[in-house]
Amino acid sequence: MAGRIVIGLDAMGGDFAPSEPVRGGYMAAKENPDIDLILIGREEEIKKYLPSDLPNIRICHASEVISMEDPPALSVRRKKDSSISVGAELLKKKEISAFVSVGNTGAVVSAATLKARLLPGIERPGLAVVFPTMKGTPVIVIDVGANIDTKPTHLLQYGLMATVYCRAMWDGVDDPKVGILNIGEEEGKGISTYKEAASLLKQSGLNFVGNVEGKDIFKGVVDIVVMDGFVGNAVLKVSEGAAEAVVKLLKQEIYESSWWTKIGAILFLLPAYKRLKKKIDYSEYGGALLLGINGVCIIGHGRSNARAVRNAIMVAVKEIKRKVNDRILKELGNLKVNIGGEN
Amino acid sequence: MAGRIVIGLDAMGGDFAPSEPVRGGYMAAKENPDIDLILIGREEEIKKYLPSDLPNIRICHASEVISMEDPPALSVRRKKDSSISVGAELLKKKEISAFVSVGNTGAVVSAATLKARLLPGIERPGLAVVFPTMKGTPVIVIDVGANIDTKPTHLLQYGLMATVYCRAMWDGVDDPKVGILNIGEEEGKGISTYKEAASLLKQSGLNFVGNVEGKDIFKGVVDIVVMDGFVGNAVLKVSEGAAEAVVKLLKQEIYESSWWTKIGAILFLLPAYKRLKKKIDYSEYGGALLLGINGVCIIGHGRSNARAVRNAIMVAVKEIKRKVNDRILKELGNLKVNIGGEN
Numbered sequence: 081m082a083g084r085i086v087i088g089l090d091a092m093g094g095d096f097a098p099s100e101p102v103r104g105g106y107m108a109a110k111e112n113p114d115i116d117l118i119l120i121g122r123e124e125e126i127k128k129y130l131p132s133d134l135p136n137i138r139i140c141h142a143s144e145v146i147s148m149e150d151p152p153a154l155s156v157r158r159k160k161d162s163s164i165s166v167g168a169e170l171l172k173k174k175e176i177s178a179f180v181s182v183g184n185t186g187a188v189v190s191a192a193t194l195k196a197r198l199l200p201g202i203e204r205p206g207l208a209v210v211f212p213t214m215k216g217t218p219v220i221v222i223d224v225g226a227n228i229d230t231k232p233t234h235l236l237q238y239g240l241m242a243t244v245y246c247r248a249m250w251d252g253v254d255d256p257k258v259g260i261l262n263i264g265e266e267e268g269k270g271i272s273t274y275k276e277a278a279s280l281l282k283q284s285g286l287n288f289v290g291n292v293e294g295k296d297i298f299k300g301v302v303d304i305v306v307m308d309g310f311v312g313n314a315v316l317k318v319s320e321g322a323a324e325a326v327v328k329l330l331k332q333e334i335y336e337s338s339w340w341t342k343i344g345a346i347l348f349l350l351p352a353y354k355r356l357k358k359k360i361d362y363s364e365y366g367g368a369l370l371l372g373i374n375g376v377c378i379i380g381h382g383r384s385n386a387r388a389v390r391n392a393i394m395v396a397v398k399e400i401k402r403k404v405n406d407r408i409l410k411e412l413g414n415l416k417v418n419i420g421g422e423n
Numbered sequence: 424m425a426g427r428i429v430i431g432l433d434a435m436g437g438d439f440a441p442s443e444p445v446r447g448g449y450m451a452a453k454e455n456p457d458i459d460l461i462l463i464g465r466e467e468e469i470k471k472y473l474p475s476d477l478p479n480i481r482i483c484h485a486s487e488v489i490s491m492e493d494p495p496a497l498s499v500r501r502k503k504d505s506s507i508s509v510g511a512e513l514l515k516k517k518e519i520s521a522f523v524s525v526g527n528t529g530a531v532v533s534a535a536t537l538k539a540r541l542l543p544g545i546e547r548p549g550l551a552v553v554f555p556t557m558k559g560t561p562v563i564v565i566d567v568g569a570n571i572d573t574k575p576t577h578l579l580q581y582g583l584m585a586t587v588y589c590r591a592m593w594d595g596v597d598d599p600k601v602g603i604l605n606i607g608e609e610e611g612k613g614i615s616t617y618k619e620a621a622s623l624l625k626q627s628g629l630n631f632v633g634n635v636e637g638k639d640i641f642k643g644v645v646d647i648v649v650m651d652g653f654v655g656n657a658v659l660k661v662s663e664g665a666a667e668a669v670v671k672l673l674k675q676e677i678y679e680s681s682w683w684t685k686i687g688a689i690l691f692l693l694p695a696y697k698r699l700k701k702k703i704d705y706s707e708y709g710g711a712l713l714l715g716i717n718g719v720c721i722i723g724h725g726r727s728n729a730r731a732v733r734n735a736i737m738v739a740v741k742e743i744k745r746k747v748n749d750r751i752l753k754e755l756g757n758l759k760v761n762i763g764g765e766n
Contacts, residue, residue, distance in 0.1 A: 214671050225606055228614055263568055263656045271571055271653055294660025298668035310614055311654050313606045317637025318658050322665040325641035328557050333698050355676050 088176035091121035092145045092163040093183020102129040104389025109137045121163040142166040152186025168195040171375040178376035178396035182384040189226045196375045201412045205372040206238040215300030225313035235277035241371040242304040248402040256303035259292030285416040367392040431519035434464030435488045435506040436526020438725045445472040447732025452480045464506040485509040495529025511538040514718040521719035521739035525727040532569045539718045544755045548715040549581040558643030568656035578620035584714040585647040591745040599646035602635030628759040710735040
């Protein structure tokens, strides 16, 4: 087993568990005989959905389930035998190199932070999401809600972790541009945490380009936008909501149109629409990345289907192969500013 | 002149000034002979774009212009003869009942707050934007950036002002539902300002329904969502960006498709698309409302065309006729919690 990559998958997380996680895990394991997959959750239920046995799939029984609606921190403390708690425990013991879940985001963040702990020097984990842009290049938004008690050094560390992630994972992006969210583009505007963070980022040695407005995120003017978890969570949810609303309103318009338009839309628009949906569906990007954890942790969308789960696993595998965490630790030492205390 | 409504319009604001503001003002004045309109800005330039003289249009010369890129507070202090400063001065002197601008938002907020001042009892102005929802009903998001140093009482006051606005302006909405933005829907989550504000709103007597997530804004689950100006600005800009990106990506998909799809899209989709654009274009709603100012103040989008300017003026007229500010003052006295100190 030495040297083999072992991935732990939360089989009970998400809106379509255990069916879709199990099927997605199966896809990934079948396509990649060089990785080992541990399905974590209720054994009987997992077996029901597993198409067949594979030599590189094992089941780790966990009797409890943290639902999407459960209070995150509390349920991690109470449900010690939940798939999420057990997965985080395996990550802590280094029995798995990565934990992948499409379950309760807050619970995964809590469990991973509490058990696997943070990388030395990192004060808070950052949840990063990859968005598509109009330019065609992706953009990383960090933090979308792992931490709402945000200090300037956290924002600096988000910028660093995302920079390392870009460099390591995306070929051809050697010096990713980092922006910080703000109101307007004037320097010195905005709240004090952001001002101080901008000043740290400026001296850090990262490719910091200054303030970025919300409207610029999707334009692809930068590769990384750092913000605090409260704002970032709103940004993430509102983006999803706005995109969904536009698509729904367009559908309504077509539905309320003449039968001509309806037939036309079905005949001509459907393929373009399907490709669009694939582009804006962030499950295609493999879910959110919980950066800063001592171990790889990927959190997919609750609505993930099997394909999205498979994609999330493949992102985790790539993150392990490209040694993202080792590189974060190395780069932390190269920063030209004081990154704050230990965690 | 007694009893006539007088509106001041910033003729120099926005991306298409003075042409579009002047034309929009002309439209409004021509359609509504019962209102008086004062065009504020460079007389010679205004005259160039004014289609003809009307008995209810006057020009108030202002020699300076605050551009969209000028630093807001600073330019208001420096450019005392700018259309925005002069407009705010007229509002202060009650020579106009409302000031309408599609210019530099921050400058209008600064000028109006500094000169016309706030309603007694209101601590900070709130910039409110009306969004369309999937349900078909509109939703007010407040504050989208008038104030970034936000206290719990400010959030309470935003909820109150928006409630009064809904009741006064929208027929059939007597008891608008107020939500507060947060991460997740659990009570007690989120940062302390929001927690305290939620507690105030709960006791206020307003129809407060609790926490609302970013993704719910466009679903129409509430009529009003309160948040601080930093988050609100991000929410506003990101919504615009996401909607724009979806539309652009769809266009790209169509463009890259077969000529079949292209012809189909042009023939069948264009009318539906145009109606959609009208629905999601917030200039159709008459721009943002700067609530809490001692006088009516409407700030339209910088990209406003003549029609959007006309719509913004009509919102201002309605706000005056329906005595929104008088009603805010009255309702402040009816609140069941302490609203904080005087401004």
